[in-house]
Amino acid sequence: MSGSRVIHATDDGWAEVDVRxxxxxxxxxxxxxRHTLLGGPGAEPDLAFEVRYFEVAPGGYSSLERHAHAHAVxxxxxxxxxxxxxxxxxxxxxxxxxxxxxxxxxxxxxxTECLGFVCVVDRERDRPELVDEGxxxx
Amino acid sequence: MSGSRVIHATDDGWAEVDVRxxxxxxxxxxxxxRHTLLGGPGAEPDLAFEVRYFEVAPGGYSSLERHAHAHAVxxxxxxxxxxxxxxxxxxxxxxxxxxxxxxxxxxxxxxTECLGFVCVVDRERDRPELVDEGxxxx
Numbered sequence: 001m002s003g004s005r006v007i008h009a010t011d012d013g014w015a016e017v018d019v020r021x022x023x024x025x026x027x028x029x030x031x032x033x034r035h036t037l038l039g040g041p042g043a044e045p046d047l048a049f050e051v052r053y054f055e056v057a058p059g060g061y062s063s064l065e066r067h068a069h070a071h072a073v074x075x076x077x078x079x080x081x082x083x084x085x086x087x088x089x090x091x092x093x094x095x096x097x098x099x100x101x102x103x104x105x106x107x108x109x110x111x112t113e114c115l116g117f118v119c120v121v122d123r124e125r126d127r128p129e130l131v132d133e134g135x136x137x138x
Numbered sequence: 139m140s141g142s143r144v145i146h147a148t149d150d151g152w153a154e155v156d157v158r159x160x161x162x163x164x165x166x167x168x169x170x171x172r173h174t175l176l177g178g179p180g181a182e183p184d185l186a187f188e189v190r191y192f193e194v195a196p197g198g199y200s201s202l203e204r205h206a207h208a209h210a211v212x213x214x215x216x217x218x219x220x221x222x223x224x225x226x227x228x229x230x231x232x233x234x235x236x237x238x239x240x241x242x243x244x245x246x247x248x249x250t251e252c253l254g255f256v257c258v259v260d261r262e263r264d265r266p267e268l269v270d271e272g273x274x275x276x
Contacts, residue, residue, distance in 0.1 A: 004222045004241045009232035037234050038210045046239050048260050049187045051210045072176045072189045074256055076214055076232065084142045094147035094214065096175050101184050103142045118212055120258050122186045 003044070007037060014053075031060030031109075039123060050123055054107070055116040056080065061108035064133060069125035071099035073107075077116030080109040091115070104131050141182070145175060152191075169198030169247075177261060188261055192245070193254040194218065199246035202271060207263035209237035211245075215254030218247040229253070242269050 008015045017035050032054060039050040055077070056062060064083070073082075079092035083106040084099065091097060097117075099105045109115035146153045151173050158172050170192060177188040193215070194200060202221070211220075217230035221244040222237065229235060235255075237243045247253035 003236065003238040004243070005236050006220060006222075006227045006229060007234040007236070009230075009234075014232075014234060037212075038236050044208065044210075044236065044238075046208050047210065049210070049258060051212070051234070051258060070182065070184050072182075072185065072187070072258075074175075074189070074214070076212070082144060084144075089144045091144060092147075094152075096145040096147075096152060096189070098141065098143050098145070098176050098182065100141040100182075105142070118256065120187060120189060120210075 031057035032062050037118075048123055049120050052119050052121070053116065054119055055114055056107055056109040057114055058109050059111050060114075062106055063128070064104060064106045064131045065128040066102050066104045066131055067126050067128045068101050069122050070101050071097070071105070072120040073097040073099065073117050075115065075117045078109065078113040080107060080113070080115035082107050169195035170200050175256075186261055187258050190257050190259070191254065192257055193252055194245055194247040195252055196247050197249050198252075200244055201266070202242060202244045202269045203266040204240050204242045204269055205264050205266045206239050207260050208239050209235070209243070210258040211235040211237065211255050213253065213255045216247060216252040218245065218251070218253035220245050 007017060013019050013035050014037060017037060020034050035053040037051045037053055038044055039047040075091050075093055075095045081088050082091050082097050085104050107115060145155060151157050152175060155173050155175060173191040175189045175191055176182055177185040213229050213231055213233045219226050220229050220235050223242050245253060
């Protein structure tokens with residue numbers, strides 16, 4: 001068994017991939033779920049990175065945070081915005097976002113559409129630091 | 139300048155991302171183009187990986203090849219098949235493919251639809267070895 005495989009998309013995620021409500025960091029966020037697609041703990045030890053899919057429900061948003069590791073993101077469903085420090089930009093399907101190390105960032109879904117994106121990170125990485133809204137003017 | 143940025147999708151690719159016909163390896167392939175989205179040579183030195191987008195035109199296919207580095211793939215446009223050693227599987231939007239180290243593989247578009255996919259690889263990686271059709275029965 002080589003480990004190669006196809007993980008088929010389903011109506012609500014991917015076959016045999018658990019969905020996790022994204023509440024493990026205890027930060028101020030709303031309606032975000034995570035699917036770890038490839039390279040999670042114990043999987044694909046040959047990958048130096050992890051591939052995750054996040055879906056933010058309409059009106060939801062991710063934590064405002066920063067960390068030393070970078071994010072490589074591609075939007076694959078819906079639309080919304082990304083906040084990068086004091087800059088907010090519209091994003092939609094196939095747009096790519098690079099979040100550089102230590103950049104304060106947040107992903108937010110449109111009020112009436114979800115925002116689904118793939119996010120690739122180094123396997124070895126630091127934990128995010130939550131940022132207070134008051135510390136960074138949008 | 140932190141380097142963070144949004145790279146917007148356009149009608150035929152991404153803003154400020156060059157498209158390259160994929161003929162640099164001289165292998166038997168047909169109608170494949172590559173867009174290096176993040177982490178290419180000289181870019182994003184903090185990323186341990188590269189994010190590329192490949193689009194195979196209807197009826198086209200990538201080289202039959204293998205290498206020590208793994209591929210993490212997500213289909214984002216169209217449909218087709220992936221061949222993993224002697225196994226061929228249908229793939230379409232949002233399906234994920236993990237190509238393990240040394241696995242012989244080829245991506246092929248449907249006859250009437252393109253196959254567009256994101257492919258993440260380690261930044262440091264070996265060069266692909268082309269495989270002769272006769273060496274691996276499909």
